[in-house]
Amino acid sequence: MTDQEQIVGAAVADQRDAVTPAGEPEIDIQAIKSGIQQAVARRHAAGQTSFINASARLLELLSQDVSALANGSAEGRFRLQPEFIPNSDDHYHVRDLLQYHDRDFVWNAYRALLKREPDGEGLSAFLEKLRSGRFNKIDVLARLRFSPEGKRNQVTIDGLRAPATIRSLYRVPVIGYVVELVVGVARLPALIRSQRQIETHLIAQQERLANHSNELRESLALSLSRLAEEQKAIARAQHNQLAALFLTQNATRNGSVPGLAADTGDRRLVLDELYASFENQYRGTPEHIKEGLKVYLPLLKDAGITSDILDLGCGRGEWLELLREEGWQARGVESNRAMIDNQRGQNLEIVQADALAYLRGLPENSLRAVTAFHFVEHVEFAELINLLDEINRVLKPGGLLIVETPNPKNLVVGACNFYSDPTHNKPLFPETLEFIVSYRGFVRIQLQYLHPVEGSPFQDPGEASQALNSWLFSARDFAIVGWKPSPETS
Amino acid sequence: MNRVAILTSHVSTGSAVSSDVLGMRAALAKRGIDARVYAESSDLQEPKIWPLGEIDDFLKEPDDILIYHHSIGWSPALGLLQGLKCKTVIKYHNITPSSFFSGISAWHEEKCREGREQLQAIVDAGCDLYLSDSEYNQEELLAAGADEFRSFVVPPFHEIDRLQSLDADLGMLDQYRDGRAIVLSVSRVAPHKGHVELIEAFADYHHYHNQNSRLLIVGPEEEAFAAHSRRLREMVQFLLVEDAVVFTGEISDAALRACYLLASVFVSPSKHEGFCLPLVEAMAAKVPIVSHDSAAIPETVGAAGIVLQDRDAELMAESINLLVKDEAMNVQLGIEGRRRYEKHFATSSIETKFLRALGNLN
Numbered sequence: 001m002t003d004q005e006q007i008v009g010a011a012v013a014d015q016r017d018a019v020t021p022a023g024e025p026e027i028d029i030q031a032i033k034s035g036i037q038q039a040v041a042r043r044h045a046a047g048q049t050s051f052i053n054a055s056a057r058l059l060e061l062l063s064q065d066v067s068a069l070a071n072g073s074a075e076g077r078f079r080l081q082p083e084f085i086p087n088s089d090d091h092y093h094v095r096d097l098l099q100y101h102d103r104d105f106v107w108n109a110y111r112a113l114l115k116r117e118p119d120g121e122g123l124s125a126f127l128e129k130l131r132s133g134r135f136n137k138i139d140v141l142a143r144l145r146f147s148p149e150g151k152r153n154q155v156t157i158d159g160l161r162a163p164a165t166i167r168s169l170y171r172v173p174v175i176g177y178v179v180e181l182v183v184g185v186a187r188l189p190a191l192i193r194s195q196r197q198i199e200t201h202l203i204a205q206q207e208r209l210a211n212h213s214n215e216l217r218e219s220l221a222l223s224l225s226r227l228a229e230e231q232k233a234i235a236r237a238q239h240n241q242l243a244a245l246f247l248t249q250n251a252t253r254n255g256s257v258p259g260l261a262a263d264t265g266d267r268r269l270v271l272d273e274l275y276a277s278f279e280n281q282y283r284g285t286p287e288h289i290k291e292g293l294k295v296y297l298p299l300l301k302d303a304g305i306t307s308d309i310l311d312l313g314c315g316r317g318e319w320l321e322l323l324r325e326e327g328w329q330a331r332g333v334e335s336n337r338a339m340i341d342n343q344r345g346q347n348l349e350i351v352q353a354d355a356l357a358y359l360r361g362l363p364e365n366s367l368r369a370v371t372a373f374h375f376v377e378h379v380e381f382a383e384l385i386n387l388l389d390e391i392n393r394v395l396k397p398g399g400l401l402i403v404e405t406p407n408p409k410n411l412v413v414g415a416c417n418f419y420s421d422p423t424h425n426k427p428l429f430p431e432t433l434e435f436i437v438s439y440r441g442f443v444r445i446q447l448q449y450l451h452p453v454e455g456s457p458f459q460d461p462g463e464a465s466q467a468l469n470s471w472l473f474s475a476r477d478f479a480i481v482g483w484k485p486s487p488e489t490s
Numbered sequence: 491m492n493r494v495a496i497l498t499s500h501v502s503t504g505s506a507v508s509s510d511v512l513g514m515r516a517a518l519a520k521r522g523i524d525a526r527v528y529a530e531s532s533d534l535q536e537p538k539i540w541p542l543g544e545i546d547d548f549l550k551e552p553d554d555i556l557i558y559h560h561s562i563g564w565s566p567a568l569g570l571l572q573g574l575k576c577k578t579v580i581k582y583h584n585i586t587p588s589s590f591f592s593g594i595s596a597w598h599e600e601k602c603r604e605g606r607e608q609l610q611a612i613v614d615a616g617c618d619l620y621l622s623d624s625e626y627n628q629e630e631l632l633a634a635g636a637d638e639f640r641s642f643v644v645p646p647f648h649e650i651d652r653l654q655s656l657d658a659d660l661g662m663l664d665q666y667r668d669g670r671a672i673v674l675s676v677s678r679v680a681p682h683k684g685h686v687e688l689i690e691a692f693a694d695y696h697h698y699h700n701q702n703s704r705l706l707i708v709g710p711e712e713e714a715f716a717a718h719s720r721r722l723r724e725m726v727q728f729l730l731v732e733d734a735v736v737f738t739g740e741i742s743d744a745a746l747r748a749c750y751l752l753a754s755v756f757v758s759p760s761k762h763e764g765f766c767l768p769l770v771e772a773m774a775a776k777v778p779i780v781s782h783d784s785a786a787i788p789e790t791v792g793a794a795g796i797v798l799q800d801r802d803a804e805l806m807a808e809s810i811n812l813l814v815k816d817e818a819m820n821v822q823l824g825i826e827g828r829r830r831y832e833k834h835f836a837t838s839s840i841e842t843k844f845l846r847a848l849g850n851l852n
Contacts, residue, residue: 027822029793036796036808043698043804052694052729052803056686059728063721243730250697 051246058239062232084108086115094159098137101203103127105137113144113155131204133197138163237363244361248353275423276338279315289318292451293373296402297326299481300369303400308368310394312355312387313375315339317348324348333358356383359390369400374477376433377405377424388440398486401442403433407449407478411471430478442482449475494518494525494555495548499564501532501539504743506646506767507561507583510623512537513647514557514581517841530566542566549576555851557581557621560612563604572615577851579619580612583646584627584764584786590682595714610634618851621844623765626786642847645840648767650774650831653743662741662748670734671703671814674753674777676746676768677760679711679737684759684782685722691759691806693729699811703734708749710740750775754820755813756795758787759806766790770835773827778820780809792834794827 084100084107092112100108106126110118118126126143129135142164144150145157170180300306307329311319314332316339323330331349334340340350351358355375370391376384391401408414408427418427434447456473458465496515501508511527515537518525526548532539540548549556554576558567561583571578585605591598613620613634620641622628628641666672673692677683685707692705711719719737726735741749750756756772758781769790772779779795781787788797796809813820833839 027793027819027826029796032812032819033796033798036805036812039808039812040802040804043808048698050694050698050804052690052697055729056690056725056803059725063724239728243728246697247730250701 051242055239055243058235062235084111086111090154091156092158094138094141094157094163097141097157102130102200102207103204106130106140109141109144113141113150113153113157114147115153115155131197131200133200136167136196138167142167233363237366240363241361244353244357248357272336272338275336276342278421279339280342286316286318286321290322293319293322295450296371296479297322299400299402300328303369303398305368305400308366308396310367310370312359312370312372313378314348314350316342317346317350319371319373320348320350321346356387356390359387359394362394364393365396367394367399368396369402370395371402373402373404374406376403377418377426377428380425385436385440388437388442392441392484395484396486397484399484401437401482401484402479403437404450404477404479405433407475409470409478410453410474410476412453413476417476430480433480437480437482441485443485444483446481448479448481449477450479451476492524492551492554493548494523494557495528495540495545496525496557496559497528497542497545497567497570498559499530499562499567501527501529501534503533506648507559508534509648509767510581510583510646511559513837513840514559514844517647517844520841521845530564542570545570546574549574552576555579555848558612559583560605560609561585563601563606563608565604565608568608568611568615571612571617577618579621579848579851580617580631581621581623581644582609582627582631582764583623584630585609586680586682586762590680590762594681594718597714619847621847624786625789627764640850642843642850644843644847645770645835646765646767647837647840647844648770648835650771650835651837653747653771654774656744656747658748658751659742659744660748662745663752666704666706666736666748666752669702671700671754672749672752673703673705673755673757673810674708674749674772675706675757675759676708676749676771677758678709679707679719679722680715681718682760682762683709684761686725687759687782687801687803687806688757689722689725689729689731689735690803691757691810692735693731694803694807695810696731696734699807700814701734703814705731705735706738706749706753707735708738708741708746711737746771750777753777755780755810757781757806757810759801760784760787763787763790769794770831773831773835776821776824776828778813778823778827780806780813782806792826792830793823794830795823 082099084104087096097105097109097112103123106118106123110116110122126135126140130137130140138160141157141160145155145160146164166179170176172179300309306327309323309328309330311317311330311332314320314334315336317332317334320330320332331351333351333353333355335352335354337352340352355372372387376387379387395401405428406413406418408418408429414427418424430447430449434445438445452475453473456469458469458473496511498507498511501511515525515527526540527537528540528542528545530542545556548554552575555578556571556574556576557579558571559581560567562585571580586598586602588599588602588606591602609630613631613636617636618640620628620631620636621644622631622641623644623646625643628643631641632638673695675685675688679685688705688707692703696703696705707722723737726732738745738749750771753772753775754777756769756777756779758766758769758779760766760782761784763785765786769779769781769787773794779791779797781791781795781797782801783797783799791797796813798805798809813823
C-alpha cells in the first residue's frame with residue numbers, strides 16, 4: 001500500500017465513523033423494542049384480535065379485477081389452424097397457404113394474393129367448389145393469382161406455376177382429357193376427390209365445434225365474473241355491517257356515544273333503564289300504541305311490502321309485533337338496551353345500535369320500507385338530514401318511508417306535552433318536515449294528521465270556536481309518508 | 491481546484507435533489523470557488539441555473555470538476571462525464587427499484603430502470619470520486635464496481651435550518667391542536683412509501699389503543715399514482731378511520747413546520763429510501779420516529795426512534811402507543827434525535843464531509 005492509499009484509507013475510516021452512531025446512546029432501543037413485542041404478545045395471549053389485518057386483506061381481494069377471468073378465456077381460445085400473418089415483402093411459397101383449410105384457406109389466400117378480405121360472393125363460390133371437390137387448393141390460388149386483380153398486386157408465390165399449369169391443361173379439349181387420364185391413373189383422382197371431400201367436411205365440422213366451445217367458454221367466463229362481482233358485493237355489505245357493529249361497541253366500551261361522552265357503560269345503562277321506565281309509565285300501553293299504528297298497515301299492504309322492513313328507534317317493538325301478526329318480516333334498531341330487554345319475551349328481531357351507524361352499515365337498495373315512529377324529534381337537525389339520506393340510500397327504488405312525530409300545531413302538544421320527554425330535542429313543524437323529506441329526494445309525499453284529542457268543548461261552527469278547537473284539540477301527531485323514486489313513479 | 495459544475499436533470503423548488511445540489515454549490519461558493527449548477531430544466535429564479543450547452547465553455551482545465559447528481563434515468567449525463575476533460579464526481583442519491591412501479595406507472599418504471607442501467611455505465615466508465623448520500627447507497631456503488639478508496643459518504647444538503655426558523659402556520663396549528671394525539675407522516679404519496687402499512691398500523695392504534703388520535707399524511711400526490719391514491723382512501727374508509735385520517739397534499743413550509751410542532755410521533759413505513767430526509771426533519775424537530783428496517787432508514791434513524799424489523803401493523807401500533815403514552819421516553823428520544831441531527835446532519839457537518847471528500851481529488 002502506498003502512502004497515498006494509506007491516507008485515503010484513513011479518510012474513509014474517518015468518514016464511516018462519523019456517520020455510524022458513535023459512542024453508546026443513553027437509550028436502550030433494544031429494550032424498548034422487546035417491550036413492544038411483549039405488549040403485542042400479551043395482547044394476543046389475552047385473545048384480543050384486531051380486525052385490521054383481515055379487513056385489509058379482504059379489501060385487497062375485493063380490489064382484484066375479476067374481468068381478468070373473461071380476458072384469460074380469450075387468450076385460451078381454441079385455434080384449429082395457426083394464425084396467418086401476411087408477409088411484408090409479398091413473397092410466399094404455396095406451402096405457406098396450403099397449410100390452411102376450408103374457410104381459413106380461402107380467407108388467407110385473398111389476404112395474401114389480393115391483399116384484401118374476400119367479398120361474400122367470392123368466398124362462398126370458392127368454398128362451394130372446394131367442398132364439392134371440383135376445385136383443389138392449387139386451383140383457388142391459381143385463379144386468384146392470375147386474375148386481373150391478382151396480376152395487379154404482383155405477389156410472388158413460389159411452387160404454384162407448375163401444378164397450376166398441369167391443372168389448367170385438364171381444361172384443354174382432347175389433350176386435356178389425355179393428360180388428366182394419364183395423371184388421373186397415376187394419382188387416382190376420384191379417390192383423392194372423395195378423400196378431399198371427407199377432409200373438408202371434417203374440418204368444417206371441427207371448426208363449428210371449436211366455435212361452439214369458444215362461445216361456451218365466453219359465456220361461462222361472463223357468468224363467473226358476474227358471480228365474483230356478486231360475492232364481492234356481499235362481502236362488502238357484510239364487512240360494512242360488522243364494521244358498524246364494531247364502531248357501536250367500541251363507542252359504548254369507550255363511553256364516547258355522542259352527547260354522553262363522559263358516561264361510562266354502567267352509567268349509560270342506568271340512563272337507559274330510567275328512560276325505559278319513563279316510557280312504560282307515560283307512553284301508553286303496548287295495546288294502545290299498536291292500535292294507533294294500525295292506520296299504516298294498508299300503506300304497506302297496497303304496495304305489497306311484506307318483508308325487508310326496518311323500524312328505527314323501535315323501542316319496545318309494538319310496530320314489529322303488529323307486523324309479525326300480519327305474518328310479515330321486519331326488524332328494528334334501538335340504542336336503548338333496557339328498552340330492548342323489556343320485550344325479550346317476544347323474540348322480536350331487534351339490533352342494539354345507533355340508528356345512523358346501523359343504516360351506514362347496510363348495503364344500498366336493500367330495504368323495502370323504513371319506519372320511524374316518535375324518533376326524529378329525538379335527533380339533531382343535521383343528523384336528521386344524514387338519516388334521511390341514508391334511508392334513501394338503503395331503500396330499494398319504490399321503497400316506503402313513514403315518519404311519525406308530535407304535532408306542534410296543537411298548542412298543548414307544542415308548548416307543553418312535547419317537553420314531558422327529557423330526551424326530546426325540538427318539535428318539527430309539519431310542513432317543514434314535509435319539505436325536508438321532499439328535498440332529500442323522496443317523492444309522492446303525503447302529510448297526514450293523526451290522533452285528534454277527543455271531547456273538545458269547541459264544537460260550534462263559529463270562527464272563534466273553530467280556531468280554539470284547532471289550537472287545543474287538533475291532531476296530537478302527524479305523519480310524513482314518502483317513497484324513493486323508481487322508474488315507474490318517475 | 492478551479493471551477494466546479496454541478497449537473498443534474500432537473501432543479502425545482504423544495505425537492506430533495508435541488509436542496510442537495512444547491513447546498514453543494516453554496517458550500518463551494520462560500521469558499522470562493524466558482525461553482526455553477528447545470529440542468530436541462532428548472533423553475534428556480536435564484537441562483538442562476540445554467541443551460542447544458544454551455545458546460546464545455548466553463549469546464550476547460552483538467553483540474554476543473556464535474557459533479558453529477560444521479561437520481562433518475564437521464565441520458566445526457568454519461569456523454570458529459572466521458573466527453574469533458576476534467577475531473578468527474580458522481581453524487582449518488584439512489585434510485586427506487588423499478589419493480590415498485592410495475593403495473594402502476596410505466597413512465598416511472600422505465601425511468602428508474604434506465605437510471606440503474608446508467609449507474610452501471612457510469613461506474614464502468616470510471617469516475618475520479620464516488621459520493622453517496624448513505625452507506626446503503628455506497629454499498630450499491632461498490633457492488634457496481636466503484637473504487638472503494640475513492641468512495642465517500644456525504645449526507646445530502648437540506649434546508650432544515652430554514653424550516654426550523656420559520657413561523658409555523660397558525661391556521662394549521664389551530665385546526666389540529668384539539669387534544670388529539672397526532673401521528674405524522676411526510677413523503678410524497680407513491681407506491682414504495684408504505685402508506686398501506688401506515689394506514690393499517692394507524693387504524694389498529696386508533697381503534698385498539700387511542701381513539702383520541704389523528705393521522706396526518708403530508709405530501710404531494712401525483713396523477714401517475716391516482717389509482718394508488720384512490721386505493722388508500724378506500725382503505726381509510728374500509729378500516730373505519732375516515733374521521734381520523736387527513737391527506738393534506740402538498741403544503742407550505744410554514745404548514746410543514748406546524749405539523750412537526752403538532753406531532754407526537756413521526757412514522758415512516760417506507761420500503762425504499764436512499765437516505766430519507768423527512769426523518770432528519772423529524773429529528774431536528776425532536777419528534778421521535780417509528781419506522782421499518784428497509785434500505786438506508788436504520789442508519790439515518792440511529793437511536794432517534796424505533797426501527798421495526800417486521801412489517802406488522804400491531805407492532806407498529808404498539809410502538810406508536812408507547813411513544814404517545816410514555817412522555818418521558820418521547821422526550822428522551824426527541825432529544826436524542828436533535829443531538830444526532832446536530833452531530834451528523836447539520837449543514838456545517840455536511841459541508842465539512844463534502845469538502846474533505848473533494849480534497850481527495852488532488
